[in-house]
Each structure stands twice: as structure tokens, then as C-alpha cells.
Amino acid sequence: MSTDTAQFLEGLAARIGAAQVLREGDLSAWTVDWRRRWPGRALAVARPGTTEEVAAVMRLCAEHRVAVVPQGGNTGLVGASVPDASGTQLLLSLRRLDRVRAIDPANLTMTVEAGCVLQAAQQAAEASGLWLPLSLASEGSCTVGGNLATNAGGTQVLRHGNARELCLGLEVVTPAGEIWDGLSGLRKDNTGYDLRHLYIGSEGTLGVITAAVMKLQPQPAATRTALAACDSLEACVALLRLARGQAGDALTGFEVIGRHALSLVARHFPQIPQPLPACAWTVLMELSDSEGEAHAQGLLEALLARALSAGTIQDAAVAQSLAQSRAMWQLRESVSAAQSAEGLNIKHDIGLPVSAIPEFVARTDAALRTRWPGVRPVTFGHLGDGNLHYNVQAPEGEDPKRFLAEQEDAVNTLVHDAVQAHRGTISAEHGIGRLKRDELQRRKSPVALALMRSIKQALDPEGRMNPDRMLPAD
Amino acid sequence: MSTDTAQFLEGLAARIGAAQVLREGDLSAWTVDWRRRWPGRALAVARPGTTEEVAAVMRLCAEHRVAVVPQGGNTGLVGASVPDASGTQLLLSLRRLDRVRAIDPANLTMTVEAGCVLQAAQQAAEASGLWLPLSLASEGSCTVGGNLATNAGGTQVLRHGNARELCLGLEVVTPAGEIWDGLSGLRKDNTGYDLRHLYIGSEGTLGVITAAVMKLQPQPAATRTALAACDSLEACVALLRLARGQAGDALTGFEVIGRHALSLVARHFPQIPQPLPACAWTVLMELSDSEGEAHAQGLLEALLARALSAGTIQDAAVAQSLAQSRAMWQLRESVSAAQSAEGLNIKHDIGLPVSAIPEFVARTDAALRTRWPGVRPVTFGHLGDGNLHYNVQAPEGEDPKRFLAEQEDAVNTLVHDAVQAHRGTISAEHGIGRLKRDELQRRKSPVALALMRSIKQALDPEGRMNPDRMLPAD
Structure with missing residues (x-):
């Protein structure tokens, strides 16, 4: 271990307590994503307990030029929440910031820390006779901070929107370790650029979300x-x-x-x-x-x-x-689960204008069947939001593993070409991370990509926040 | 006129037609805001008719380092849409980009150009049996682009949100004259930073909005x-x-x-x-x-x-x-209108958590009356959105003009201090522009202001977009 690394680890322990800096034993809960596609290795797992501790850790990382991978419940599907294999990245777990700081029934808002499990936040709202209309399959283990960093979707989007639309304010720690207190409970606030929406959906590449103000609803009768x-x-x-x-x-x-x-x-x-x-x-x-x-x-x-x-x-x-x-x-x-039981398939999390869906499915089904006779599209999803899970299964009798190995790239290209032709998106709710980072470079307009790089450069000039996720590291 | 200016003006005429470059006659409809607080003078008024023409004008401005003030219906209340008095800024009117490009009833969206008057957009939606739920006093002359650049509020915010919440996608011309086609009609799209929300509410300081996709609703029965x-x-x-x-x-x-x-x-x-x-x-x-x-x-x-x-x-x-x-x-x-008829008063467009409003009004009324006995708060507004127009009228019998001249700063300080103490905002729906630019520097957190400056620097490095509005020019 270099002297600098040793000093960094000592500094970490001094700031958040040695017990909250993990280096030994099985760390796979933090370093491997739950689909086990991106097994990683961390310099250490740091578990700060307060926003101030997060800021102290971030200042230390800035001093030592250490890259940081923020993590909530580690339920992401695109490899954005685990360290790479280098062993040089700090895994910053937000799980100990799990308090519901306040519920304001007259304002229909709750202030909740990033590491609070979504289900716990839902239950706290319910205990106040209110409803947090964000619901997804992983709600028992994903966190509100992760939901916001990835702009989670789920089953209530049709009426209540994505995580983005449910958030009124944020608290964020910058790469330099400064705290932005944007915990606003306001429905209207026209005082400058909307920083909140920049951090939401940025997959930890611009800063660390430590708390949020979420909109609540009366419970439906x-x-x-x-x-x-x-x-x-x-x-x-x-x-x-x-x-x-x-x-x-x-x-x-x-x-x-x-x-x-x-x-x-x-x-x-x-x-x-x-x-x-x-x-x-x-x-x-x-x-x-x-x-x-x-x-x-x-x-x-x-x-x-x-x-x-x-x-x-x-x-x-x-x-x-x-x-x-x-x-x-x-x-x-x-x-x-049924499609998993049937065997592997090639998954697409696509979004389209609702009006374009019938034509998209008809044409893409036909194109797939022409090229791979007998291929079976497994089509289902949130039609009201224009979000389809358009998965492609090998022809009956063919080995799914081999079909994937040989045809996945070609299938993806065909499907994503069709999505693009219908002005759709290659990632409706799962995000980019590492899974679609290179595909995004091919699919997004050069102007949009250049704007994204400018913003990344402006807010994380050293490129230490979740590097190589969403945008390729330089 | 310098050679460079002459060349610039010739270039303008070549790009959009001499008839669309105005320099002579009464230009006050473009150069003076409608409250007549910031009479300005433009280098010229340019009226491009298409997005491509806007891009060509912007490229020319970049070449000649000319500052640009974008303008829609010129109905803003904070001095963000008129040139300064220097005569060096190009007034870029978007009014000729006024088409409704498409209405998609099955997707509940409309694609509309920036210069389309809000009422015309409403009527186009209605003609398709649908409803654009954005409505404000100036709807007969304000434009959709201006509504988005200022994140307009209005009377439908309680259920449908501000202009921001009604927008699914944007087309924007950058300061360098590139066109970002982000005209997405998608409800879910997690492919990178949300550029749309950065331009919305940025008051023309980052780029020029040329078109937008707006959400529609079925008409209520x-x-x-x-x-x-x-x-x-x-x-x-x-x-x-x-x-x-x-x-x-x-x-x-x-x-x-x-x-x-x-x-x-x-x-x-x-x-x-x-x-x-x-x-x-x-x-x-x-x-x-x-x-x-x-x-x-x-x-x-x-x-x-x-x-x-x-x-x-x-x-x-x-x-x-x-x-x-x-x-x-x-x-x-x-x-x-009634308060105008009664005489001048000191206006505040504030936002608060709904739960904080009773205490805010009680305490601020009392503090005002203690300091200025007989003073009369005129309190009304969008309570459901937490947005109050909390205006302060001189005591009965006192000359309102003199009261304003002598006490406006002190009244503003007292009211805005109270707003800040209750975690409110000094501009709920009207924006910052020039009116509240300096107050924003005093009221917004240094971390937020630094983030805003980084973003401005990243997207408008030469500071040519609506300079000195929202953020002070360096």
C-alpha cells in the first residue's frame, strides 16, 4: 500500500470512525451488482452517517484525488453503482443516512435522507395518512437517493410521474465536498437554473445526493x-x-x-x-x-x-x-420471472411516443422474424407511459445461450435502429451506467453529448465522480 | 458605424432577409419592457423565421462576438427580455417562429414553435379536442418560448404544474449556433443529463429555445x-x-x-x-x-x-x-387592477411551503405594522401552490410615491428576510432578470450561486447570452 493510500484510509477512519471503513471480508454486497454482471473491487467501502460526514469524506477524496462511486441499495440494472475492478475507487455507501427528517402534512411533503429504503419512506408517509406514489419492484431494498440518482420509474408514472416529478428539492454534496442545501418544499421557485433536475438522473456522476424533499398525495379512497x-x-x-x-x-x-x-x-x-x-x-x-x-x-x-x-x-x-x-x-x-424460467433473452427497456407503439411493434416484429425466423418477441410494459419491455427470445428449440452470444449485438442494433426511427429512447427507466454507455455515444445527438460533456466538466472537473459511467472517461 | 458592425448587419440581412432586420423607426415594442422600467436600445432587431435562420444568426453573432437578447412576447416583469441601453446587443425576436408543428392526440402532445402566442397554442389544442393547461393573464401576447424560458406559472399550477412540468422536449440553438433537437414526446427517457430542465427557466442566458413538445390533457367535462x-x-x-x-x-x-x-x-x-x-x-x-x-x-x-x-x-x-x-x-x-387604482405599492412574488404561510403572514404583517404604523399589506395569491402576492401599501393618507421612494428597500429587506426564515423564495413565478439579480446574490446560497456560474460558463463561455440578467456579468 502506498503512503498516500495509507494516509487516505487513516483520514477516512478519523472522519467517520474506523468501524465504518470496510476493507476486509466479503464486500460483495457493495462491490458486485445484483445481476452479477460487473463484479468490482473497492479501495474501501465508506459508510458515513450524516451529510457532514459525507462532505468530509468528499473533501478527503478531493485532496487525495480518489474517485468516488456513490451507492444506495445497489439494485441498479446498468452497472452504475459498483466500483470497477481497479481497486482504486472509493465505494461511498449512503445507506446509513436513512432518516425521515420531516413530514409536513399541510404542505404534502416529506424530507428524507438518501439512504432511506423506499419502502420505509412509503411507510412513514402512510403513518401520516399520506401516500408517496413511487413504487417499483425493488422497493424493499432500493433507496430514495438511488431512485433520484437514476430517475426511477415504476408503476405509478402514468399519473404521478417518475422519481423526478415527485422531487421538490435536494441536498447534494459536490465533488469538492461542499454541501448544497436545496431542500426546498416549494411548488414554485424561479430563482435561477434548476440544479435539482440536473442531479436527478445523473447516476452519481456530478455529485452525491444526501437528502430530498418528496411530494406526497392524499391516500386514494x-x-x-x-x-x-x-x-x-x-x-x-x-x-x-x-x-x-x-x-x-x-x-x-x-x-x-x-x-x-x-x-x-x-x-x-x-x-x-x-x-x-x-x-x-x-x-x-x-x-x-x-x-x-x-x-x-x-x-x-x-x-x-x-x-x-x-x-x-x-x-x-x-x-x-x-x-x-x-x-x-x-x-x-x-x-x-416467467421469461427467466423460459430461458435467457435479449432485453430492451425502450420508450416511444404512445402513438408510435403499434407501428413500431408491427414493423420490428416483422423485421426480427425475417432475419431470425421463429424468433419470439416477449412484449409487455407500461403502455400508458410509452415504455415497453421489448425482449427477444430465441426461436423455439434453439439454445438461448448460443443465440445471445451470437446474435445479441445484431438484435440490439435492429431494435434500437427502429426505436430511433420512431423518435424513441433506448433507456426509458433503467438508465445508462456501463451497460449502455457506448450505445448512448452512438445514439444520442453529437450536440446533446457535447452539452453533457460540458456540464460534466463544469461540475466535476477532475472526473472523479463515478467515472466512465454514462459518459466515457476521457 | 464600425466596419465590423456594418459587416455584421450585412451578414444578418444576407441570412434572414433585409426586411427582417430592423434598425429604424420606433422599435420600442422590442426594446422597452411593458412596465417601461428598462427602456433599452438594440444594435438591431433580428426576426428570423425558422430554426435554421436562428442558428445562422447565432453563428454570425459568435463570429462577431455580439451579445444576444432573445425575446418572445416581451411580457416579462423582471427586465430579462429587452436589450440594455448600450446599443450593442442584438434583440433576437422569436415571434416569426409561430407554427404549431404537430398535434399527436394519441400521445397527448403538441409540438409548437417558440414564438407561437400561448393563446394560439391553446386554441390549436382545443381544435383537436384537447387542452393545454397553461394559462396566465398575458396569454394573448406571451409566447410559449417565453413561457418556458421563464418557467411561467399561472392559474393551473395546482394540478398541472408550471410550464416546466408541461414540457416534454425542447429544440434549442446554442450560443455557437448549433441546433439541439431534443423534441422528445416521451414520458420516460433516462439517457443522460436532463438538458431540457436546464434551459427551462434560464431566461435566455444559456441558449435560445426555438420549439417545444408540450403535454396536453383531455378537456374536462x-x-x-x-x-x-x-x-x-x-x-x-x-x-x-x-x-x-x-x-x-x-x-x-x-x-x-x-x-x-x-x-x-x-x-x-x-x-x-x-x-x-x-x-x-x-x-x-x-x-x-x-x-x-x-x-x-x-x-x-x-x-x-x-x-x-x-x-x-x-x-x-x-x-x-x-x-x-x-x-x-x-x-x-x-x-x-384594484391595487393599481388605489396607488403604487411594493410588490413581492413570494413562495412558501403552504404550511408556513399562516405564521409568515401573521409575523410579517405585525413586523411591518410595528415599523410603519398604518401600513396596509395587500395579500392574495395562489395559496394551493404556496405562491402569495404579498404587496405593501403605504399607510392611508400617506403619499404612495414618497413611501416607495423612501421605504422600498427597507420593506423588501424585511419581507425577504421573513421569506428566507421560512425557507421560501423571493421569486415564485416572475423570475430574476434584472429586477432581482442583485437580491438573488444576497439570498441564494454561495454553493448554489457557484454551481450556477459554472453552468453559465460551461454553456455560454463568452457570456454573450442575455448578459447581466439573472447572474451579474463578470
């Missing part, structure tokens, strides 16, 4: 779920438009599952009831209501009746109990 | 308005919370008018009906409903009945016709 059968994606889009017109803001969920995706659920999870006969596209709709059960039920039934008589849907089933409603969501949420 | 009488601001805040819980997203307006402000309307506009007896605070509530008139009426009446029986409100009047509803809004919108 009732929630109602239904499944509907459509014979085309055009019909699904028409149903979405009808539902928005009829139910307005009460429409809080609009998910779609393609026939093949649903058949995988039937094959691997036969115990989950499928209340509708097989159809081309199954829509899951959710209404949330401020008035009550009866009103929500009436609204949903009127909407479905109208869609049936217009021929927009072929069939429908309304959940009659909470258990039935949960089973419907389980259908939707089991698609991922 | 019914809108209902009511007035309610509260005996304290605490009661108003309680009513807001109750209304949010009962009506959920149907609550689209929550405005408040103090007794003195309303008495000025009675004095100067006696023809506007005041359906409630005088009370401490009058609340205007608006519900927008996707179901219909009867449902909206029922929702509003149930809410008011509950508030009456809980003692939260003392009295209420529900508009029974569109005419009555308009008259209620007229009451609210006449406060500005």
Missing part, C-alpha cells in the same frame, strides 16, 4: 383493477385514450401484456388465474378514486361497457375483491 | 367554482387539505384573497358582485371533472357542507352558471 382483451395494439391505444377522457386523473395504471408473454406466465405459473381467454393483447387498468369503492367501480364498469360496445375491447374482467386485484397485478408482474 | 369565507389563514390551509382529500385531482384551483385586498376591489370595481359578506379571507375554489356537471356540483357541495359543519369555513357560495363562475374569477383577477 379506493382502487379498482380490471383486465381487458384487445385484438390489436391500435385498440389498446384507443382504449387508453378513451380511459383518459372518461376517468381523467383517476386512471393510475395502464399496462399491456402480449399473447406470447402471457402464455409464458401460464406455462411457468399455472397457479395464477387468467380470467380472460387468450387474446392478442391483455390490458391491465387501474383506477384510483378519491370518493370511494362504489364510485370507482361505477366509473370502471361504465368505461368498460363503452369500450365493449365500441368494439375497442373484446372482453373484460373487473376484480371483485382485493385478492382478485392482487392476482391481476401478479399476472403482470410475473412476466419477468 | 365540467368545471365548478365556489367562494368560501374563512376567518383565518390556518382555516384556509385546513380547507385546502380537506379539498385535496375529498376531491383529489379534481381540485384545480385554490386562490385566496385577504379582506383588505377584496375591499380594494369593492372600492374600485363596485360592479363586480361580492356574493359573500366581508370576511378575513376569501377562498376561490375550482373543481374540474371528467364525469360531468352534476358530479362536479355534487362533489363541491359535499365538500363545502363538510367544511361548514367542521367550522373550517363560515359561509360559501357556489356558482350556478358560467356567468357566476366568471364573476368569481373576475373578483380574484381584479385585485391587481
Whole structure:
């Protein structure tokens, strides 16, 4: 170990306590991402307990020119939250900053630290009779700071937006170790550049989010779920438009599952009831209501009746109990596990204008099948947000591993070319990190990339914040 | 005229046509703000007609190192949209870029050029059966580009947010004359730093917005308005919370008018009906409903009945016709004109956490009255957004002009100190420009100001974009 490294580690221990600087034993919980695609090695794992300690660590890193990888719950899917293999990067875990600092019911806001697990933040809001409308599969282990650093999406985006739209203010520690207290609970504030939105979604490459003010909502009085059968994606889009017109803001969920995706659920999870006969596209709709059960039920039934008589849907089933409603969501949420059980596939987290989705799927399905006869697209996702998980499975009988090894790049190119032609995005909710860093260089406009590099250079001139993620290191 | 200036002007004419370069005659429509506080003089007024022409003008300005002041409808209140008195700045009018490029009903978006007047954009949405929920007093002359450059607020913020929250994508010309095509119609896109939110609210200091993709909504089926009488601001805040819980997203307006402000309307506009007896605070509530008139009426009446029986409100009047509803809004919108008729006062456009408003008003009223006995705060605004227009009128009988001349700075300091103590903002919706540039330097944290300067330096290294607005020129 060099003298400088030894001094750095001593300095760390002096600032946050030796017990919070980890170097020995199994550190894989911090150094390996949960899909185990990017096993890394850290100079050390530092676990500060307060914003001031984070700032002290960052000042020390600036002094010693140490690169920093901030981490929340380490549930990211793109390799942005783990150190590289060099052993020179400090893994800065925010998990000990886990307090809910304040809840302000009259202002409908909560101030929460970055390391607070999302579910704990949800529960704190609930204990005050309120609702934090951010919900995703990893909510039991992801953190609010990570949700903001990656602008997480999830199941409530249709009405409440992404993590970005739920955040009113931030506290951030800069690469130089200064604290920006931007913990504003204001809905309107026109006093200069919006620094908040620059840090949100920046994947730890500009600074360290240590706390945030999140918007809350009153709890809905009732929630109602239904499944509907459509014979085309055009019909699904028409149903979405009808539902928005009829139910307005009460429409809080609009998910779609393609026939093949649903058949995988039937094959691997036969115990989950499928209340509708097989159809081309199954829509899951959710209404949330401020008035009550009866009103929500009436609204949903009127909407479905109208869609049936217009021929927009072929069939429908309304959940009659909470258990039935949960089973419907389980259908939707089991698609991922069902496709894993079926074998590896090539995943795409794409976003498109809703209006472009039917044409995109028709053309891209056809192009894939022409090039790889028998190939099976597994198509499902958040149709209301324009976000599809458009995954591509090897033809029946072909070895999925070999198909991936040989064809993944070509499949990605075909799919992302089609996305670009329809003015879509190659990453709707998962981010860039290391997984899509090089693809972003190919897909984003040179002007946008140049602007991004200017901003990176301005706020992290030494390139020490999560280097080589999102943008390639120079 | 220097040779360089002559060459620059020739170059301008060559790029956009001599008829679109104005130097002679009365140019005050472009060079003087509409409150006539900052009369300026331009090197020329350039009126490009396309994004490509804007880019060509910007490249020419870069070559000749000419400073640029972008302008939409020139309705700003803070001196950000007019040239200074030097005669060296190019006034770049975006007004000829006024097309609605596309409306996508299935995606609920419209693509509109920066110079399109807001009302024209609203009407285009309406013609497609949709709604652009951005509405403010100057909508007949302000432009969408200006709305975005200043992050305009208005009367629909409670439910739909500021201009920022309604924008999905931008087209921007950089100071070097490059075009960033970020005209995305996506609800989810996690591919790098959010450049859009950096330009929104930047008051033309980073680049020129030339077009935008705006979110649309289905038109509400019914809108209902009511007035309610509260005996304290605490009661108003309680009513807001109750209304949010009962009506959920149907609550689209929550405005408040103090007794003195309303008495000025009675004095100067006696023809506007005041359906409630005088009370401490009058609340205007608006519900927008996707179901219909009867449902909206029922929702509003149930809410008011509950508030009456809980003692939260003392009295209420529900508009029974569109005419009555308009008259209620007229009451609210006449406060500005009534206070002008009464004489000059000292204006503050402040934002606070909603929960802090009662204490802020009580303490600040008391502090003002202690220091200036008889002084009259004119308090009204968008309570649901935490945005108050907290204006201070000279004591009865005192000359308002003299009071302003002698006391304005001291009044501002007292009010803004109180705002800061309650974690509020000195500019909720009007922006900074020249009016609050120096005050911002005193009020914003040094860390935030340093971050803002870094960003300005990164994106406009020569400081030619709207110099000396928002941030002082070096």
C-alpha cells in the first residue's frame, strides 16, 4: 500500500470512525451488482452517517484525488453503482443516512435522507395518512437517493410521474465536498437554473445526493383493477385514450401484456388465474378514486361497457375483491420471472411516443422474424407511459445461450435502429451506467453529448465522480 | 458605424432577409419592457423565421462576438427580455417562429414553435379536442418560448404544474449556433443529463429555445367554482387539505384573497358582485371533472357542507352558471387592477411551503405594522401552490410615491428576510432578470450561486447570452 493510500484510509477512519471503513471480508454486497454482471473491487467501502460526514469524506477524496462511486441499495440494472475492478475507487455507501427528517402534512411533503429504503419512506408517509406514489419492484431494498440518482420509474408514472416529478428539492454534496442545501418544499421557485433536475438522473456522476424533499398525495379512497382483451395494439391505444377522457386523473395504471408473454406466465405459473381467454393483447387498468369503492367501480364498469360496445375491447374482467386485484397485478408482474424460467433473452427497456407503439411493434416484429425466423418477441410494459419491455427470445428449440452470444449485438442494433426511427429512447427507466454507455455515444445527438460533456466538466472537473459511467472517461 | 458592425448587419440581412432586420423607426415594442422600467436600445432587431435562420444568426453573432437578447412576447416583469441601453446587443425576436408543428392526440402532445402566442397554442389544442393547461393573464401576447424560458406559472399550477412540468422536449440553438433537437414526446427517457430542465427557466442566458413538445390533457367535462369565507389563514390551509382529500385531482384551483385586498376591489370595481359578506379571507375554489356537471356540483357541495359543519369555513357560495363562475374569477383577477387604482405599492412574488404561510403572514404583517404604523399589506395569491402576492401599501393618507421612494428597500429587506426564515423564495413565478439579480446574490446560497456560474460558463463561455440578467456579468 502506498503512503498516500495509507494516509487516505487513516483520514477516512478519523472522519467517520474506523468501524465504518470496510476493507476486509466479503464486500460483495457493495462491490458486485445484483445481476452479477460487473463484479468490482473497492479501495474501501465508506459508510458515513450524516451529510457532514459525507462532505468530509468528499473533501478527503478531493485532496487525495480518489474517485468516488456513490451507492444506495445497489439494485441498479446498468452497472452504475459498483466500483470497477481497479481497486482504486472509493465505494461511498449512503445507506446509513436513512432518516425521515420531516413530514409536513399541510404542505404534502416529506424530507428524507438518501439512504432511506423506499419502502420505509412509503411507510412513514402512510403513518401520516399520506401516500408517496413511487413504487417499483425493488422497493424493499432500493433507496430514495438511488431512485433520484437514476430517475426511477415504476408503476405509478402514468399519473404521478417518475422519481423526478415527485422531487421538490435536494441536498447534494459536490465533488469538492461542499454541501448544497436545496431542500426546498416549494411548488414554485424561479430563482435561477434548476440544479435539482440536473442531479436527478445523473447516476452519481456530478455529485452525491444526501437528502430530498418528496411530494406526497392524499391516500386514494379506493382502487379498482380490471383486465381487458384487445385484438390489436391500435385498440389498446384507443382504449387508453378513451380511459383518459372518461376517468381523467383517476386512471393510475395502464399496462399491456402480449399473447406470447402471457402464455409464458401460464406455462411457468399455472397457479395464477387468467380470467380472460387468450387474446392478442391483455390490458391491465387501474383506477384510483378519491370518493370511494362504489364510485370507482361505477366509473370502471361504465368505461368498460363503452369500450365493449365500441368494439375497442373484446372482453373484460373487473376484480371483485382485493385478492382478485392482487392476482391481476401478479399476472403482470410475473412476466419477468416467467421469461427467466423460459430461458435467457435479449432485453430492451425502450420508450416511444404512445402513438408510435403499434407501428413500431408491427414493423420490428416483422423485421426480427425475417432475419431470425421463429424468433419470439416477449412484449409487455407500461403502455400508458410509452415504455415497453421489448425482449427477444430465441426461436423455439434453439439454445438461448448460443443465440445471445451470437446474435445479441445484431438484435440490439435492429431494435434500437427502429426505436430511433420512431423518435424513441433506448433507456426509458433503467438508465445508462456501463451497460449502455457506448450505445448512448452512438445514439444520442453529437450536440446533446457535447452539452453533457460540458456540464460534466463544469461540475466535476477532475472526473472523479463515478467515472466512465454514462459518459466515457476521457 | 464600425466596419465590423456594418459587416455584421450585412451578414444578418444576407441570412434572414433585409426586411427582417430592423434598425429604424420606433422599435420600442422590442426594446422597452411593458412596465417601461428598462427602456433599452438594440444594435438591431433580428426576426428570423425558422430554426435554421436562428442558428445562422447565432453563428454570425459568435463570429462577431455580439451579445444576444432573445425575446418572445416581451411580457416579462423582471427586465430579462429587452436589450440594455448600450446599443450593442442584438434583440433576437422569436415571434416569426409561430407554427404549431404537430398535434399527436394519441400521445397527448403538441409540438409548437417558440414564438407561437400561448393563446394560439391553446386554441390549436382545443381544435383537436384537447387542452393545454397553461394559462396566465398575458396569454394573448406571451409566447410559449417565453413561457418556458421563464418557467411561467399561472392559474393551473395546482394540478398541472408550471410550464416546466408541461414540457416534454425542447429544440434549442446554442450560443455557437448549433441546433439541439431534443423534441422528445416521451414520458420516460433516462439517457443522460436532463438538458431540457436546464434551459427551462434560464431566461435566455444559456441558449435560445426555438420549439417545444408540450403535454396536453383531455378537456374536462365540467368545471365548478365556489367562494368560501374563512376567518383565518390556518382555516384556509385546513380547507385546502380537506379539498385535496375529498376531491383529489379534481381540485384545480385554490386562490385566496385577504379582506383588505377584496375591499380594494369593492372600492374600485363596485360592479363586480361580492356574493359573500366581508370576511378575513376569501377562498376561490375550482373543481374540474371528467364525469360531468352534476358530479362536479355534487362533489363541491359535499365538500363545502363538510367544511361548514367542521367550522373550517363560515359561509360559501357556489356558482350556478358560467356567468357566476366568471364573476368569481373576475373578483380574484381584479385585485391587481384594484391595487393599481388605489396607488403604487411594493410588490413581492413570494413562495412558501403552504404550511408556513399562516405564521409568515401573521409575523410579517405585525413586523411591518410595528415599523410603519398604518401600513396596509395587500395579500392574495395562489395559496394551493404556496405562491402569495404579498404587496405593501403605504399607510392611508400617506403619499404612495414618497413611501416607495423612501421605504422600498427597507420593506423588501424585511419581507425577504421573513421569506428566507421560512425557507421560501423571493421569486415564485416572475423570475430574476434584472429586477432581482442583485437580491438573488444576497439570498441564494454561495454553493448554489457557484454551481450556477459554472453552468453559465460551461454553456455560454463568452457570456454573450442575455448578459447581466439573472447572474451579474463578470
